[in-house]
Amino acid sequence: MRRTAICLFRQSLKCGRLNLIQIRNGTFYREHPSADRHDSSNPPLFPDLTFELPATIYEKSHPVERTSEHWAVISASDGATFLEILRGSHICVPPNARSYPYLASGYIDDRRDHRLRVPSRAIQYVGFNSGKGQLAGGSGGVRGAYLSARYESRREETDWTVMQYLKGDTELNPGQRAPDEGVDSHLLDKVMSDLRLEKLKNMPVSNLSNGQTRRTRIAKALLGRPLLLLLDEPFMGLDPPTLVTLSPMLKKLAYRSSPLLMLGLRPQDPIPEWITHLVVLGHNHTVALMGEKSKVLFDIRRWVNVASGSQTSTASQIFVDQITREYGLPPAGVTGDVLSETGISRHPEMLEESSPAPKDRGEIGRSLENGTEIKKCDRQTLDDLLNLAVTATPTTPSRSALEPTASCQQQEWSVLPSPGERDRQLSDPLIELSSIIVQYGSKTVLGHPPPQPGHTTPGLNLTISQGTRLALLGPNGSGKTTLLSLLTSDHPQSYSLPIKFFGRTRLPDPERGIPGLSLWEIQSRIGHSSPEIHQFFPKHLVVRRVLESAWAETYAGKPNLSPERSDMVNRFLSWWEPELRQDAIDASGAHFGSDLSWATDKQNHAFGTLPFSVQRLLLLLRAIIKQPDIIILDESFSGLSADTRDKAMLWLEFGENKIRPHGAPTTQEAPSLHVSTATEAPVSVAQGHSVRFTGLMPSQALVVVSHVKEEIPDCVDEWLRLPGEEEVLESSRGVEGGRTHERGWVKSQEGWMRVWGL
Ligand SMILES: Nc1ncnc2c1ncn2[C@@H]1O[C@H](COP(=O)(O)OP(=O)(O)OP(=O)(O)O)[C@@H](O)[C@H]1O
Numbered sequence: 001m002r003r004t005a006i007c008l009f010r011q012s013l014k015c016g017r018l019n020l021i022q023i024r025n026g027t028f029y030r031e032h033p034s035a036d037r038h039d040s041s042n043p044p045l046f047p048d049l050t051f052e053l054p055a056t057i058y059e060k061s062h063p064v065e066r067t068s069e070h071w072a073v074i075s076a077s078d079g080a081t082f083l084e085i086l087r088g089s090h091i092c093v094p095p096n097a098r099s100y101p102y103l104a105s106g107y108i109d110d111r112r113d114h115r116l117r118v119p120s121r122a123i124q125y126v127g128f129n130s131g132k133g134q135l136a137g138g139s140g141g142v143r144g145a146y147l148s149a150r151y152e153s154r155r156e157e158t159d160w161t162v163m164q165y166l167k168g169d170t171e172l173n174p175g176q177r178a179p180d181e182g183v184d185s186h187l188l189d190k191v192m193s194d195l196r197l198e199k200l201k202n203m204p205v206s207n208l209s210n211g212q213t214r215r216t217r218i219a220k221a222l223l224g225r226p227l228l229l230l231l232d233e234p235f236m237g238l239d240p241p242t243l244v245t246l247s248p249m250l251k252k253l254a255y256r257s258s259p260l261l262m263l264g265l266r267p268q269d270p271i272p273e274w275i276t277h278l279v280v281l282g283h284n285h286t287v288a289l290m291g292e293k294s295k296v297l298f299d300i301r302r303w304v305n306v307a308s309g310s311q312t313s314t315a316s317q318i319f320v321d322q323i324t325r326e327y328g329l330p331p332a333g334v335t336g337d338v339l340s341e342t343g344i345s346r347h348p349e350m351l352e353e354s355s356p357a358p359k360d361r362g363e364i365g366r367s368l369e370n371g372t373e374i375k376k377c378d379r380q381t382l383d384d385l386l387n388l389a390v391t392a393t394p395t396t397p398s399r400s401a402l403e404p405t406a407s408c409q410q411q412e413w414s415v416l417p418s419p420g421e422r423d424r425q426l427s428d429p430l431i432e433l434s435s436i437i438v439q440y441g442s443k444t445v446l447g448h449p450p451p452q453p454g455h456t457t458p459g460l461n462l463t464i465s466q467g468t469r470l471a472l473l474g475p476n477g478s479g480k481t482t483l484l485s486l487l488t489s490d491h492p493q494s495y496s497l498p499i500k501f502f503g504r505t506r507l508p509d510p511e512r513g514i515p516g517l518s519l520w521e522i523q524s525r526i527g528h529s530s531p532e533i534h535q536f537f538p539k540h541l542v543v544r545r546v547l548e549s550a551w552a553e554t555y556a557g558k559p560n561l562s563p564e565r566s567d568m569v570n571r572f573l574s575w576w577e578p579e580l581r582q583d584a585i586d587a588s589g590a591h592f593g594s595d596l597s598w599a600t601d602k603q604n605h606a607f608g609t610l611p612f613s614v615q616r617l618l619l620l621l622r623a624i625i626k627q628p629d630i631i632i633l634d635e636s637f638s639g640l641s642a643d644t645r646d647k648a649m650l651w652l653e654f655g656e657n658k659i660r661p662h663g664a665p666t667t668q669e670a671p672s673l674h675v676s677t678a679t680e681a682p683v684s685v686a687q688g689h690s691v692r693f694t695g696l697m698p699s700q701a702l703v704v705v706s707h708v709k710e711e712i713p714d715c716v717d718e719w720l721r722l723p724g725e726e727e728v729l730e731s732s733r734g735v736e737g738g739r740t741h742e743r744g745w746v747k748s749q750e751g752w753m754r755v756w757g758l
Pocket residue numbers: 150151152153203207208209210211212237440445474475476477478479480481482483
């Protein structure tokens with residue numbers, strides 16, 4: 001083993017670079033493969049993978065600035081597996097195909113940090129797609145066994161603060177620490193300042209908002225002094241200004257190689273401008289594209305065109321079929337948007353005009369930089385197949401560039417239409433908040449002065465009425481989750497604050513003989529999905545039970561079902577089978593629709609065994625299935641692929657009226673093209689024809705929280721933007737919002753820029 005490492009080291013040095021990660025024609029398996037290697041329960045992962053990441057060689061006299069070979073992996077679902085493989089997880093065949101020459105070299109100082117010899121220590125992984133509050137590092141985790149504990153001011157002994165969490169002081173009876181496990185105080189100060197955590201150092205980690213949690217987890221990983229940090233989906237759930245500031249901070253780390261970074265991105269994420277190389281994963285655990293960013297983006301355009309049937313001749317169809325068979329469809333939603341310090345803009349490669357000749361581009365990543373050829377595998381690469389299939393220069397569906405427009409500091413209330421101009425009438429109020437102020441100690445979280453426009457007293461005012469379609473917006477930490485917890489009555493202060501639920505307060509009114517409202521009375525009229533619910537949801541419930549739990553008093557309690565309700569569950573299961581079912585063999589639908597027994601299968605369809613995106617989708621469906629008075633969707637569309645997200649939005653608004661069964665609508669076509677007929681209904685649905693799900697009713701209210709405009713449904717025509725703590729302190733920014741002329745205005749380019757003032 002040692003000999004192999006030395007040989008590889010010598011070989012790498014001869015090539016003029018020393019790799020931190022070196023994979024050459026390796027195939028990976030979750031379990032030891034059987035002799036014939038055709039076990040469908042243990043498929044090969046990324047067969048014949050070749051990937052190299054050069055190490056940064058530190059010269060004592062020269063500060064390092066590494067501007068090239070910063071990688072991101074784009075994938076709809078497999079990104080975490082790919083990243084885990086890079087740090088030594090999963091079985092590699094042949095075993096010596098994966099090596100870490102730099103870690104075996106003399107550049108690692110055993111006296112200073114011998115742990116760096118171990119790949120899993122030198123390369124650390126921080127994943128963000130598992131909901132908020134889950135802080136890495138085990139014991140520094142979440143407080144309480146119930147959701148509303150987060151909103152309490154009382155602190156338990158185990159409510160570790162940010163500082164304790166970062167230092168690793170999260171044991172009640174700490175044992176003797178190993179000498180190398182202490183935290184370097186200089187590094188701690190620096191990391192806290194880089195990640196703007198100083199003000200939060202005494203805050204219990206369980207009280208942190210999503211964005212604060214994310215910064216804390218990155219800080220914790222940096223304190224482990226890895227050589228390479230794999231950040232999986234770091235931008236999920238972050239507000240646009242934080243996104244714009246986080247990326248340069250990451251760039252600084254990456255350029256200094258302290259540590260080197262590699263990102264896992266969803267197809268719809270903007271790509272930081274400092275990323276120079278991309279890996280794009282295809283279906284069935286394949287690497288579809290890999291190499292220099294512009295070249296990969298160019299190939300994605302070609303792939304999209306091939307998949308959509310444009311620019312291919314009949315003779316090319318054989319190659320098109322081969323592409324779809326081996327690599328699947330291009331990941332939906334890749335825009336190639338560039339994230340920089342000034343905002344988000346379109347990558348030139350994704351603009352119509354650019355049409356470089358594919359052959360002109362170097363293929364970094366497939367061949368070594370010094371020209372050493374890597375042994376080609378038998379499988380044809382997607383690039384080769386695209387060359388054979390494409391007969392013309394790729395085009396791009398036109399879309400206005402996303403460059404930021406003029407900023408707007410105006411109070412939006414003044415420019416919005418008066419109530420008389422509104423198209424849609426709202427009906428009875430469902431929940432009314434009057435001059436609400438929420439404070440924790442001296443810290444005001446909701447209801448900062450000045451008073452809202454049209455009001456004389458400070459505090460937050462909001463009415464959710466029948467027909468409301470509201471987007472609740474605001475920077476990370478501005479109080480959105482706190483506000484939602486008042487609406488759902490999970491917040492302990494919802495008893496005492498001036499809030500009316502369905503015309504009544506929670507406290508009884510003995511003088512008028514009106515009893516108080518119970519939590520169940522309120523929550524039975526609300527459908528709610530959120531990252532917090534996701535975190536606390538029982539892992540053992542099977543798919544059917546998750547949907548049925550919409551009618552239960554507690555997540556795992558016995559649901560109050562009726563024949564109609566069971567029919568509705570069947571209906572949802574049938575229409576969403578392609579997305580929810582885990583044991584289907586291909587995407588053609590051949591195995592779908594026979595019966596619904598898969599939804600009660602504990603092995604593959606218990607909530608905890610489902611992929612993150614499927615869990616999110618299921619909780620979203622759970623929130624809408626009982627057609628409650630109020631639907632609250634807090635980051636419910638995040639984590640879904642672009643196709644599933646678009647289908648879920650149509651389902652939410654129109655239900656069966658505008659979605660084809662067993663297939664997401666294509667983004668190019670108008671929703672009206674997907675009007676379904678009764679004959680299109682899946683076989684299994686026909687058994688329960690007494691109910692149909694037809695989407696949002698005029699009497700229902702919808703409240704959506706998202707930091708991504710594509711995750712706001714088109715029907716939204718009202719917004720409320722809460723100010724962030726810094727905005728209040730620095731510019732006295734107050735609450736903004738109001739009804740809009742058009743539905744979907746807030747998610748338009750103009751609306752979004754106004755809301756965020758980017
Ligand atoms: N129990 C608590 N004690 C003290 N502060 C708290 C408590 N709960 C929340 N906070 C603070 O209140 C502020 C608002 O948090 P909240 O989670 O509501 O923000 P948010 O807008 O939902 O953020 P994000 O978009 O990041 O999820 C944050 O600064 C948070 O740290």
